[in-house]
Amino acid sequence: MTPAQQESLLSIALLAAFADGNKAEAERAEIRRIAEMLASEAGAAHLAGVYQNVLLKRVNVASAAAGLEAPEQRQLAYEMAVCVCDADGRLSDAEKHFLSDLRQHLALEPAQTAAFDLQTDTAMAALDEATPALAAAPASAASAAASGASLPTAPQGGAPQIAAAADEAALDRSILNHAILNGALELLPQSWASMAIIPLQIKMVYGIGKAYGVTLDQGHVREFIAAAGVGLTSQYLEQFGRKLLGGLLGSLAGKAGGGVGRAGASMAMSFATTYALGQLARRYYAGGRVMNTALLRETYQGLLGPARQMQTHYLPQIRQKAGSLNAAQVMAMVRGG
Numbered sequence: 001m002t003p004a005q006q007e008s009l010l011s012i013a014l015l016a017a018f019a020d021g022n023k024a025e026a027e028r029a030e031i032r033r034i035a036e037m038l039a040s041e042a043g044a045a046h047l048a049g050v051y052q053n054v055l056l057k058r059v060n061v062a063s064a065a066a067g068l069e070a071p072e073q074r075q076l077a078y079e080m081a082v083c084v085c086d087a088d089g090r091l092s093d094a095e096k097h098f099l100s101d102l103r104q105h106l107a108l109e110p111a112q113t114a115a116f117d118l119q120t121d122t123a124m125a126a127l128d129e130a131t132p133a134l135a136a137a138p139a140s141a142a143s144a145a146a147s148g149a150s151l152p153t154a155p156q157g158g159a160p161q162i163a164a165a166a167d168e169a170a171l172d173r174s175i176l177n178h179a180i181l182n183g184a185l186e187l188l189p190q191s192w193a194s195m196a197i198i199p200l201q202i203k204m205v206y207g208i209g210k211a212y213g214v215t216l217d218q219g220h221v222r223e224f225i226a227a228a229g230v231g232l233t234s235q236y237l238e239q240f241g242r243k244l245l246g247g248l249l250g251s252l253a254g255k256a257g258g259g260v261g262r263a264g265a266s267m268a269m270s271f272a273t274t275y276a277l278g279q280l281a282r283r284y285y286a287g288g289r290v291m292n293t294a295l296l297r298e299t300y301q302g303l304l305g306p307a308r309q310m311q312t313h314y315l316p317q318i319r320q321k322a323g324s325l326n327a328a329q330v331m332a333m334v335r336g337g
Helices: 003-017 025-041 050-055 061-066 071-088 093-105 110-130 132-136 168-185 191-195 197-211 218-227 232-246 257-262 264-286 293-313 315-322 327-336
Strands: none
Touching: 003 025, 003 050, 003 061, 003 071, 003 093, 003 232, 025 050, 025 232, 061 071, 061 093, 071 093, 071 110, 071 232, 168 197, 168 264, 168 315, 191 197, 197 218, 197 232, 197 264, 197 327, 218 232, 218 264, 218 293, 232 264, 264 293, 293 315
């Protein structure tokens, strides 16, 4: 993949990230950090100004799409844009319009994208099916939490809520298994692999809360993740960018080839993010939900470093898991845990 093609793909991903126009300042800053980090880590000088070009409207859907000639690259660009737009679990009208416009500029027929669109809808529906309490309440925007607002906590007035007893060893195993699985998903080149990471993280947090006797709705889980500093949109963007620059996406149409060995940074990120998030959720719900946003973020950052170091130890299990995964299995995990 040429530098110009890399730039076009990353531009489309960034355009998708800003498509809804409702990004909080904290999320905008995180997206910028990721764009600058990708350019710096890859030594890709041609990507240094991509974020600014998108933000200042020097590039648009038409010009970015024009840089992609191969049908496989155009299909990939659309699929990555869908993942980024759908990161918060719902497509806004603005995002739907953006994806429709992108499809036209990429010269993709509806039949070419229908299968992936259905797969995306199935992944989101599977999450709701598996966790009825999440589906019971409408999702509230995570932007308030992302911008620094406090999460819903234990009832005010009196002592903190006493958490129910939980099987700590079982929770540890569950968190580690989720981390290994999400690390393994990053070793796969297919777009559906990254699609499953955030739903699995949401399910993990839901399960941890439930283990401590806390009934959660979808809005709370997403706000908790955002309050920890794990942006939903930015997480997809970082996964995509690392795969793109690491060479894993150089072999399109679902063939990993030698690219698997170059996805280490992305795999480590997803393993560590999932593990740290799970351990943070344990502390939060076991402690009666008294952490404010600042403490949540500080604690999460403290857990992230050791989690990154753990990834090396579990690398054999991650690779073994990656070798056994297929789309049906992943969707079954999203549905059934």
